Amino acid sequence: MGHPSNFDGGDPELGHPLPGNFFGMIYKGGVIVPMLFGMFLMVIVFSIERFIVISKAAGSGSVEHFVRKIQSLLSAGSIDTAIAECDKQKGSVANVIKSGLKKYKEVETDQTMDIEQASLAIQKDIEEATSLEMPMLEQNLTIIATLVSTGTLVGLLGTVTGMIKSFAALATAGAPDQAALANGISEALINTATGISVSTVAIIMYNIFTSKIDKLTYSIDEAGFSIVQTYASTHK
Structure with missing residues (x-):
């Protein structure tokens, strides 16, 4: 970025960046710009990681x-067939539903539970399975x-340091240092x-991922409700 070819007169320190030269402009951005680029790289890396994890969870x-x-x-x-479908689907949603279906079969053979107790047991099992899967999605x-927020704040810090330099140039005795x-x-x-x-990139990616997680959570809740309701309606 500080290569002489990016600046007027071949001087990275005193020369201005050539018109439209992106690397020269970044070099002149001061010490804050590398920090911002590091933060941008973090956004990209964690976004890719979250995309992979959430896609697998689906x-x-x-x-x-x-x-x-x-x-x-x-x-x-067809409870056994439903469990087999969970094995085919894989992912967090299938894991939670499979846990609920196994509990369904378990309480079905338990003669000590009434319908309400069995339904609550299934619901609790689904909630526990969900609580185990969700931290992985939100990590x-x-x-x-x-x-x-820190991207904006660090950028603002760089803006302030740049303006301080500008006002320092204006404050010199005689003619201001134009360069x-x-x-x-x-x-x-x-x-x-x-x-x-x-x-901007961080907030877009955050909203995309939270939306995907909400969608998965809704699917888990929908399937869990169906399991509980099916048990209650078929064991009256």
């Missing part, structure tokens, strides 16, 4: 289609959420733009 096929199939099998009383999302003034303003604007970019 399983091998459409979650909506899977839930509908489980509901259809429950209505037909590292707090880092992305933190980068939403220092321009460099200070350039540094301020580069930091502002980079900080906003980091925060």
Whole structure:
């Protein structure tokens, strides 16, 4: 970035970045810009990691289609087939539903429980299985959420340092140092733009992932409700 070819006169320290030269502009952005690029890289890395994990949690096929199939099998009383479908689907949603179905079979053979107790036992088992799966889905999302605000704040810090340099150039005796003034303003604007970019990407990715997790949670709740209701309606 500090290569002489990126600057007027081949001087990275005193020369201005060539018009439209991105690397030269970044080099003149000061010490805050590398921090912002590090934060941007963190957003990209954690976004890829979350995308992989959440995609695996959804399983091998459409979650909506899977839930509908489980509901259809429950209505037909094919619990073993439903468990086999969970093994095919894999992922967090299938794991939770499979746990609920196994509990369904377990309470079905327990003569000491009435319908209400059995239904509560199934519901509790599903809730416990969900609580075990959810932390894996939400892991590292707090880092992305933190980068939403810190990206803007660090960018603002770079903006302030750039403006301080600009005003220092104006404060010199006699004619203002035009080069220092321009460099200070350039540094301020580069930091502002980079900080906003980091925060924008971070908040977009955070909202995408939370939306995906909410969708998976809704599918688990929908299937869990169907399991409990099916048991209650078929064991009156």
